[in-house]
Amino acid sequence: MGCFSIKCGLLAGSVFGAVIAILGGILIPVGDMIIERTVKKEAVIEPGTTAYDNWASSEIAVYRQFWLFDVKNPQQVVQEGAFPEVQEKGPYTYKTRYLPKANVTFNPNNTASFVLPMGAIFEPSMSVGPEEDTVTTLNLAVAYNGTSDGPYNIFTGKDDISKVSIIDRWRGETKLSFWNDTYCDMINGTDGSSFAPFVDKDVPLYFFSSDICRSVSASYEATMNLKGIEVYRYSLLPSTLASPVDNPDNKCFCRNYETTKNCTLAGALDISSCSDGRPVFISLPHFLQGSEYLREVVLGLHPDEEHHKTFLDVEPITGFTLNFAKRIQANMMYGPAKDITVLNKVKDYTLLPLAWLNETATLDDKTADMFKRELISRIDMLEIVQQVLLIAGVIIFFVCLIAFFCVRRKSKTNLG
Template sequence: MGCFSIKCGLLAGSVFGAVIAILGGILIPVGDMIIERTVKKEAVIEPGTTAYDNWASSEIAVYRQFWLFDVKNPQQVVQEGAFPEVQEKGPYTYKTRYLPKANVTFNPNNTASFVLPMGAIFEPSMSVGPEEDTVTTLNLAVASDIHLYTSHILLDMVINSTNSSLFQHRTVKELLWGYNDPILKDTIGLFSPYNGTSDGPYNIFTGKDDISKVSIIDRWRGETKLSFWNDTYCDMINGTDGSSFAPFVDKDVPLYFFSSDICRSVSASYEATMNLKGIEVYRYSLLPSTLASPVDNPDNKCFCRNYETTKNCTLAGALDISSCSDGRPVFISLPHFLQGSEYLREVVLGLHPDEEHHKTFLDVEPITGFTLNFAKRIQANMMYGPAKDITVLNKVKDYTLLPLAWLNETATLDDKTADMFKRELISRIDMLEIVQQVLLIAGVIIFFVCLIAFFCVRRKSKTNLG
């Protein structure tokens, strides 16, 4: 009778273990469903959600670091046609995008409209010197007016009458944010006007009816497509603004985002899994094909605007954005012409591209789709070329794309936000996984231990009876 009671207890233990194991197994899909439902709910951009708090907040500071290219041999370039030699100076750091989104409006079609106010506050402690530091740089008006003046003789007269040349001395502040130019009789600068202006308006999907569309840009400046490239493909507005993506990111699928700084949409591909303050993130970076020549990437053919200055569209690494910069011969590239044609670095001396310091990347948390860290690195260049009727250009031998400055726009979550993120999301997911595994493993162990013990007891009972 006692042996029978033991066997019953062991059988009950086996059943109990099986139930525990099954419960642990059931918790896996159920837990995943709970996590998915919660994340999707919190990823919608509407008041009261985590996504909205991050989207509307301006607490995470965005900085722009600038390195300016100082031309070391301006006289030799003008008088002898020498290749320009440059040396970068920087960083000069500004706090930007510290203002919250403005004119936020939620629309009936599950979209939200807003504008991004722009401003720049100089940060001396993060800079190598004051804004009053000077550099020798290209004369922006001369380079611009070459393409705007129909008569080069008239332009030469204007240049001489204002004592201007191909190069000029300007402070960091003047070059970046604007100065009164004697030729144009107007304010000109690489990023002028900036303070007090805004980007947009943007119209984005909130994800309320379809979470896969959350943060995707529906319209920019009221339009569903661009008007800079006169081509259906190149004028597409794809993806988000890069600050967030749909939750549950698949690293095998590229991420698309639009940047008004470069007047086009781009894609980024998975590079590696990183650890950011204890949070696992996927690092995405731009592929070399983004700025490849149409010879290597036919999709880029519509971005080629001028056959003469791009050597029949064979140059890689520079994007002509004159169509969205008031006709000025402005080209965008990666810093130091990273991933660009060797020719670009052969005609401008002193450039040293480095993948680690000059590439653009995004660190995206894969469950929520939030971008927790990024570095957008862009170089501004202007084109100048030979012109026999213009004194300061008649010695120039070929079209030259001269770097003026490159910027690193960066932001990362602070320690407080990282701790909150880990506490509210990561730790809960980890705890659920631990409970699942403990129940499953414990149940399996109890089941097999009791089952084995049951057979041992039964065998012993049979032996005793025999």
């Protein structure tokens, strides 16, 4: 009778272990469904969601650091047509986008409209000198205070979460009017501050930048650890500013055959059509990823991938950009001109770097802790519960089953 009770108990233990293991297995897809449903709900841009709180607030400081290029040999350039020799001076740092989004309006078609106020507060502690420092260069303002960017009209994701944050209209238009080309005038992706949740690192991220008057894409580079949070780092590919010779898609961005050497120069984008006609070209700092020629006719440039590339660090579950560095350089084209006698000695068109900026922001420790507590820790806890139930159930099942057969064999031996 006692042996029968032990065997019954062991069989019950095996059944219990199997049930626990099955429960753990069931929790895996169920837990994933719960996580997916919760994230999609919180990723919608509407009052009361996590996405809205991050989107509408201005708690994360955005800084713009400027490095100005000081021409060391201006007299030789003007009088002898010498190559300019430049030395960067900086950073001069301003706190920008410290104001929340303005004129926020939610529309019936599941879009939201807003403008981005652009303030500029000088930060002496993060700068090499006062704002009154002087440099020698061509005359072009590189920072206006009290301006705004937009208005933007973006999808909230309420009806389709895959469209969340994607720009529907900029300045009231669904396309640009700078390039006179269907492809180049497209407004693709978001503004870069967030993307749809559950990011696939094999798929490029698209975003529009009003600073360079065009849309670009960024590709996965590496998985990084940002204050205990796993993020995907995305960066611009060299093809973004490649010459049309290497990337035919860029042909419509080439505006002037003479100044771009028949559109063979790589690394510079002519934005004169969206900068009031001024001969302004945008590039990466120090002509990173640009043609060697650009650095041969301007001395003193030293491109460095780590310090001069643009990147985004995106949390893959939510699609939030938690850290970024947007680095661009403003250049002005100058060269032979009949009406400007001071340039009589200049023999060829040259892109002169004026300044490069690093617009950067990263989540602070408080926000990182909140992010880990509200999302990461809950996901980790659910995964731990799933694994514990599954492993414990399997162990109990096999231990009880093995013990059952051992007891039964022993009882048969005793009977024999």
